[in-house]
Amino acid sequence: MAEMLEIRWHARGGQGAVLASRYLAASAIRENLYFQSFPQFGTERMGAPIVAYTRLSDAPIYLYCAIEEPDMVVVLDPTLLKVVKVTAGLKPGGAVVANYPGAPAELAQELGLKGEYRVYSVDAYKISTEEIGRPIPNTPMVGALARVMGRIKLENILAEFSEQFGHRFSSEVVTKNLNAVRRAYEEVQSL
C-alpha cells in the first residue's frame, strides 16, 4: 500500500460498529499492516448515530486526530442515509459501502451522487438475519468492506474472527458469523 487508507464508519449505537472497526483493524496484523481504530468520542446512546474510524497503512501511523477526509465510508444502517451526510469530506473518487437493500444505482440516487464516488451496496440485514438469526450488520459489513478495499484477504478476516471471538462465543455462533462475513464478501455489489 503506497498510501494510508482512512475509513469512517457510520452506525447506530448498539450495532457494534466500534467492535467491527477494531476487528477489521486487528485482521490487518495478519497482512503486516499498521492500523488505528478508534471511536468518535461523543455521548453514545443506543440507537443514536455514531461514528468510528480506521486507518490502515504499510508504514507506522503517527496521526492522533480525527479523520476529516476519509477514503471510504461504511454505513451500517440504511436509515442513517437520510439522517447523516455520510459522504461529508469523502475524498473525490472515494468509496461508499452501505448496508442497503437495493442495488448500488438506487443507493447512489438516494445519496444524490452523480459519479463522483464509487458506490457499493450489500444487504447486511438480510444476510445476518438468514445466517445469524438477527439483523446485526457489523460482521457482514467487515466482509463487504474487505472485498471493496482489497487490502486484507478474506481468509485473514475469517481467521481473525475465529481467534478473537472463539473463546467468547460458541463454535456455532462463530460459524454463523463467519458465514455472514463470507456471504457479504461475495454479495457486495458495485455500481
Next chain:
Amino acid sequence: MRKKIGLTGDGAAAEAMRQIDPEVVAVYPITPQTEIVERFAEFVAEGLVQTELINVESEHSALSACCGSSMAGVRTMTCTSAQGLALMHEMLYIAAGNRLPIVMVNVNRTLSAPINIHNDQSDSLGSRDAGWIQLYCENPQEVYDTVIQAVRIAEDHQVMLPVMVCLDGFIVSHNMEPVELLDDGEVKEFIGEFKPRLNLLDTERPITAGNLTLPEYFFEHKYAQVYALEQSKEKIEEVGREFGDRFGRRYGLVEGYKLDDAEIAVITLGSMAGTARVAVDALRGEGIKAGLLKMRCYRPFPVQELAGALKNIRAAAVMEKAVSPGAPGPAVFSDIIAALYRQSVRINLISYVAGLGGRDVPVKSIHRVYEHLQKVAASGEPDRILNYLDLRGWE
C-alpha cells in the same frame, strides 16, 4: 513468546499489569480509564494474576489502600483519570512523602466544570507538585513499555517514589493499534522481585511510618524527597536504556525529532507529539527546517536535556493541553522558561494551549503553529506569547 496484537492504550496498560502481576491493585473505575479496570478484573477472575484486587468506594480510598499495602512491603498499582486523580490529591502527597513506590496509570481527562469526559492534561499537570515522577506516552506501545519500566524506576532503592504513567484519554486509551508484547517471563525478569527497603509488617525490624514530623525535621525530610526526585532522572534514563538494549525500544527523558538542524520547533507531550511528527515531515518536504521535541518525562523536569536540545532553535512553541488560570503562562511553558533561564539559553518561546476538553488537534492546526514560529523566527521576537489553538473568539 513475544507477539504483536491489536490493543488500545487502556488494553496495553492492563496487559502490562497482568504481566507485572502486582500483589495489590486498589481501584475505582472512571471514564476513560474504565477499560483498564474491566480487563484487569477479568484477569483476576480468570486466575491469570495472583493480585488482591480491592474495589473501593472512591479514588481517595483507592490511593489510601495503595499507600497501606505499599508501606506493608508489597508491589502496588492503581489507575485513574481526571476527577479521580483530583479526589486522590491529598493522598498523592502522602504516597510521595512516605516514599512509596506505587505505580499509577493516569488516563488524561479534563477536570470539570463544565463537566466533560474528554481528553486534556489538566488532571496530571495540575498534580505536578505532588512529588510523583510523571511520564507521558504517545501511543499504546509506549503505554505498555512505560508501565513496565515504571515499576523498575519506582522500586529502585535510590528512588523509592511513586510513578504516574500518563496517556491521553480516548485518543490513546481507546485507540487500537498494533502493540508488541514481551514474553511474560521477560517482563518478570526485567522488573525483578520487589525488595522493599522498609516493611511495616517486618516484626523483626519494627518501624513506625507516617508519623508526626515537627518543624525541627520536616524541612529536611521534605528536601530528601525533593532530592530523590531530582536524582531519579538518572534511573529513568538507565531503565529506558536497558529496556532498549534488551527489547529494542529505547526511551529517554526527552526525544528529539528532526531537531538537530531545526530552526523552529514544537515542544509537546503525549499524543500531540505523534501528530506533530506528521507536520514536521510535511514541512521538511517543503525545505522548512522544522523539528519536534517530545517531553516524555515531565517530573523530574529534564532541565539540562531540554535546554541542550533547544539551544540552537530560533523559535519554539510549547503545545500543552492545560491552562493555569491567572498564572504568567501555562504549566509546561512556564517550566520550560525556567529551565532555559537556569541554563542561560535564550530563545524565542511562545505558548499554545490546545485541545482542551477533547478538542481535536489536527495536522493543519499544528501547521499554523509552525507558520507562527516562522514569523517569530523571521522577525526575531514574538508578536504574542500566549496563544490558544482553534479557540473561537479569543483574538
